[in-house]
Amino acid sequence: MNRKPNMFYRFMPLVLLGLLLSRPVAAEEVTLNFSDADLVAVINSVSQITGKNFIIDPRVKGKVTVVSSKPLNEDEVYNVFLSILQVHGFATVPTDNAIKIIPDATAKQNSTPLTNRRSTPGDQLVTRVLKINFINAAQLVPILRPLVAQQGHLAAYSATNVLIVSDRASNIRRIERIIASIDRETDSDIEIIKLKHAFAAEVVRLLTSLNAATTPGQKAVTTGVKFSADERTNSILLSGDKTSRLKYRAIISSLDSPVESSGNTHVIYLRYADAKNVAEILGNVGREAIKAEAKSAVNTKSASTPGSISIQADETSNALVISAPASIFPSLRSVIQQLDIARAQVHIEAIIAEVSLTTSNELGVQWLIDGGDNRPVLVSQFDSPSIGGLATGTETIGSGLTLGLGDLSNSGLSFITMIRALSTDSETNLLSTPSIVTLDNEEAEIVVGKNVPFVTGETASTDSTGAVTNPFRTIERQDVGISLKVKPQINEGNTITLAIEQEVSTVDETAVAGAVDLTTSKRLIKTNVQLEDGELLVLGGLIEDRVVDVENKVPGLGDIPILGALFRSTIKSKIKTNLLVFIRASIIKDPNKARQLSSRKYNFMRDQQLKKIEESEEEYPVLSPFE
Secondary structure: OOHHHHHHHHHHHHHHHHHHOOOOOOOOEEEEEEEEHHHHHHHHHHHHHHHHEEEEEEOOOOOEEEEEOOOOOOOHHHHHHHHHHHHHHHHEEEEEOOOEEHHHHHHHOOOOOOOOOOOOOOOOEEEEEEEEOOOOHHHHHHHHHHOOOOOOEEEEEEEOOOEEEEHHHHHHHHHHHHHHHOOOOOOEEEEEEOOOOOHHHHHHHHHHHHHOOOOOOOOOOOOOOOOEOOOOOOOOEEEEOHHHHHHHHHHHHHOOOOOOOOOEEEEEEOOOOOOOHHHHHHHHHHHHHHHHHHHHHHHHHOOOOOOOOOOEEEEOEEEEEOOOOOOOHHHHHHHHHHHHHOOOOEEEEEEEEEEEEEEEEEEEEEEEEEEEOOEEEEOOOOOOHHHHHHHOOOOOOOOOEEEEEEEEEOOEEEEEEEEEEEEEEEEEEEEEEEEEEEEOOOOEEEEEEEEEEEEEEEEEOOOOOOOOEEEEEEEEEEEEEEEEEEEEOOOOOOEEEEEEEEEEEEEEEEEEOOOOOOOEEEEEEEEEEEEEEOOOOEEEEEEEEEEEEEEEEEEOOOOOOOOHHHEEEEEEEEEEEEEEEEEEEEEEHHHHHOOOHHHHHHHHHHHHHHHHHHHHHOOOOOOOOOO
């Protein structure tokens, strides 16, 4: 009595599954739809569809949900069935008359099929022997082991230089592609690996980070392998010994795989470039690409029309939001990779030396003779102070040696002789050593000086009594001192082109009519030069060499040999000015170079401070960086 109901309930899932299998017009195709069905029941259904016999391990259990929107033939149904088993941790092991379904953990120990056929279903567990031609198979085991499934198997047989792999067929085919890209004959210390999908600059950045990654307290491990990106050909250059390069060839091969992206909108974060500037450039490039694609579609009479493009810059995160057709986006991404690079810096040091030398020699003799009693008066005078001004008291004795000789009489003959001798020697030395750091192709300026006011206008009004009221004065302020403006451009081969504008200005104050007028002297060098990295170049030189000879004499008497010196005055002056500007530019391509330059400046300042402390009994705080 109880047997029939039990049999009914036992086969009820098969009846329900049969209702879910709807057969279309073609008898060999079915549409699979399972909703939380028992795994054993699914195996029974697949057996009926494919005609295959299955031996089910007692540990095979689970619930299955499959949604299919199109009909599948017998081979496709079996491939889907293998994927279902893989998801649930089971594998199939074919035998002569049936297929065993067992857990993955024990599948590799059974007689998995040994095959090299490309048509093997991707989720079928198989064993394959891979022949290695040029490199040692044992070296590949630690490199490829992370790519094999946890329940898979990978071993090397050194006698014949082969690899034995047990894993899903699709994963073994992936391992075969990686081996094919690294198993190459090469005796060179440099390899060129051309990428198909990834971007060379991005892969090199990842490899550099991987190579430098260390745990706290440990030193960075040096692998002896160097890599560089050739963005023009999208290739990576590897240099080093064979064994070390092998590991990186495998990593590069794994990274160089296509990436599926959903939709036509992409967000790209920039590392070095400014998102706003790059967005403007890409906008022009994208519009030209759309026009070219539209023109090509018209010429080929294609039914497809190019879409629109939109590029926005997010300045907060320095990222680009790009909405572009799939056919145009790769070219835009390539442009971004070439623009988003680390720009080198340039450290510019200048030594500005201005030396002015002024010398003056003055020697003169002046006479004053008063005959008295309405007799003639004879005066021989030249420069200030003059003998007449000293006699009347309107002038004072100036600098230098002044010697007066004579005889004064109230009624008779009076005479005075004044001998004046003066020698002046002045020297001015202006020395400055400004330095500045700027990015490649970025203008930088340093100014050391004063902001001096210059009177540009003055007005006032008077009241009825004539008194000045409401005075008004307009002032313009200008920088006076030393300024250095430079814009570097790094060329190929560590050559630097510098656009230099260097100015030295000073203010001279002279009293005129009770007021102070400001006179500015300026030395300006504006030029473009080219020099090698670290090379010293001099600008400027002798800018003024002036000699002035002034001779005042009494006609006739001043020309008499020897005695003529008593009737003349000579002034000789010489002004000589030199301006020398020494420029040295150094390229900073890595943080180590920047640290070296900073340490050199810091050590100089610290030595000067320690020297000051030794010379003085006062206490000074010791200079320490970042405090």
